[in-house]
Amino acid sequence: MDAADIPALPRGVRLHFDKVRDTWVLLAPERAVTLDGIGHAILNAVDGHRRFEEIVDHLADSFGAPRDQVSTDSAGFLDALRDRRFLDITS
Amino acid sequence: MTIPPPIAMLAELTHRCPLSCPYCSNPLEMARQDQELDTAAWARVFREAAELGVLQLHLSGGEPASRRDLEELVSSARDAGLYTNLITSGIGLTEKRLQALDDAGLDHVQLSLQGTSPEMADEIGGYKGGFKRKMQVAAWIGQIGFPLTLNAVLHRRNLHQLPRAIDMAVEMGARRIEVATVQFHGWALKNRDALMPAREQAQEATRIVTEARQALKGTLVIDYVPADYHDDYPKRCMGGWGTSGLNVAPDGVVLPCHAAQTIPHLEFDRVQEKSLGEIWRNGSAFNAYRGTDWMPEPCQSCERKTVDFGGCRCQAMAIIGDANATDPVCIKSPHHAALQEQANTHARQDDAPLTYRDQPKRAVVSVE
Numbered sequence: 001m002d003a004a005d006i007p008a009l010p011r012g013v014r015l016h017f018d019k020v021r022d023t024w025v026l027l028a029p030e031r032a033v034t035l036d037g038i039g040h041a042i043l044n045a046v047d048g049h050r051r052f053e054e055i056v057d058h059l060a061d062s063f064g065a066p067r068d069q070v071s072t073d074s075a076g077f078l079d080a081l082r083d084r085r086f087l088d089i090t091s
Numbered sequence: 092m093t094i095p096p097p098i099a100m101l102a103e104l105t106h107r108c109p110l111s112c113p114y115c116s117n118p119l120e121m122a123r124q125d126q127e128l129d130t131a132a133w134a135r136v137f138r139e140a141a142e143l144g145v146l147q148l149h150l151s152g153g154e155p156a157s158r159r160d161l162e163e164l165v166s167s168a169r170d171a172g173l174y175t176n177l178i179t180s181g182i183g184l185t186e187k188r189l190q191a192l193d194d195a196g197l198d199h200v201q202l203s204l205q206g207t208s209p210e211m212a213d214e215i216g217g218y219k220g221g222f223k224r225k226m227q228v229a230a231w232i233g234q235i236g237f238p239l240t241l242n243a244v245l246h247r248r249n250l251h252q253l254p255r256a257i258d259m260a261v262e263m264g265a266r267r268i269e270v271a272t273v274q275f276h277g278w279a280l281k282n283r284d285a286l287m288p289a290r291e292q293a294q295e296a297t298r299i300v301t302e303a304r305q306a307l308k309g310t311l312v313i314d315y316v317p318a319d320y321h322d323d324y325p326k327r328c329m330g331g332w333g334t335s336g337l338n339v340a341p342d343g344v345v346l347p348c349h350a351a352q353t354i355p356h357l358e359f360d361r362v363q364e365k366s367l368g369e370i371w372r373n374g375s376a377f378n379a380y381r382g383t384d385w386m387p388e389p390c391q392s393c394e395r396k397t398v399d400f401g402g403c404r405c406q407a408m409a410i411i412g413d414a415n416a417t418d419p420v421c422i423k424s425p426h427h428a429a430l431q432e433q434a435n436t437h438a439r440q441d442d443a444p445l446t447y448r449d450q451p452k453r454a455v456v457s458v459e
């Protein structure tokens with residue numbers, strides 16, 4: 001994930017609050033991925049407009065966390081979603 | 092034992108289908124059209140499923156497009172909060188119907204592939220012109236923008252087409268391909284001589300999939316169901332009986348898996364009589380093989396018992412006549428060697444004809 005990359009959820013991939021299990025999940029074709037608080041926060045910041053660096057700034061501010069750490073964690077999470085075709089990247 | 096809520100539900104809307112694939116997973120005794128749940132009943136089942144914890148709804152059949160109310164069913168499933176996946180051969184879908192399904196909120200399409208050439212696909216599907224029509228439907232799916240999974244069903248006759256099937260998935264813009272070697276249940280059990288892959292073919296398929304996964308990383312996700320009889324360990328069938336998924340048959344019978352009716356001592360409930368939650372939690376068929384207490388040896392003391400849950404109950408039934416036994420695919424089963432030999436014998440029957448699946452019988456008309 002590069003600083004200028006713009007991640008977006010493609011059609012057919014969406015956030016959903018699972019009332020029965022009391023957790024956020026990412027629904028994708030024939031898959032459901034349980035999200036922890038961090039995963040949910042990252043995906044909430046993915047709006048198809050913000051660049052990756054802006055997402056990292058936003059999360060670092062919101063959580064008062066070190067920017068490097070946020071960048072590494074978010075990139076790992078988003079890259080894994082991209083490999084599964086749950087995330088598109090434009091730049 | 093706490094029973095987790097199911098994640099996925101397969102709704103078999105109808106057993107009717109324009110195709111007659113010889114590996115159809117529908118039961119040999121199919122539900123008639125006049126036995127099918129109506130639109131309102133399915134809508135209620137979808138709401139009950141969502142309340143129970145189901146997230147993923149697979150609309151299947153038969154051919155789900157054979158239901159004229161498919162668009163309404165998708166709409167009611169979305170209203171219930173479910174992720175809707177249409178599992179189709181494409182036959183019965185028009186551009187107009189696909190647009191209506193788009194308006195109804197359909198999330199994803201899984202398109203089956205019987206072969207990569209018209210000759211192969213139409214012979215296997217038993218439907219002339221089916222391949223050409225399917226390619227047209229795939230183009231409409233791409234134009235509308237539905238996320239697409241191509242489901243290539245492979246066996247001895249068409250395994251050589253696997254590389255082309257993967258290329259086709261990429262060309263169609265599919266995000267995913269399911270490379271599914273035929274599993275021998277339903278009509279496929281009648282066609283083991285015609286369809287059983289040779290061991291070398293099965294190994295070649297694994298090699299092709301491994302290489303393609305590497306080459307297409309980030310472009311195409313490949314889900315792979317390897318040839319079963321040639322394996323040394325059984326499949327983790329349904330992710331464990333009664334743990335993550337359930338099926339509702341066209342006539343409202345609720346099944347732990349699509350082949351469960353082949354186990355004669357199981358009794359099944361119907362959505363017309365009980366709620367889905369009651370059936371999931373307390374239905375005798377769902378509790379028959381939940382967890383690990385039911386397991387015989389060698390499963391009971393095996394370190395893999397929570398990996399594969401003893402394999403497939405329907406397969407143990409079909410091959411050795413005992414649904415409580417270890418899946419004979421397992422190398423620890425006393426029947427393993429015989430099954431491997433049996434698989435090799437099936438794979439050598441070069442001239443075996445295809446036995447096509449029947450269509451559901453016509454409605455019974457009572458004469459006054």
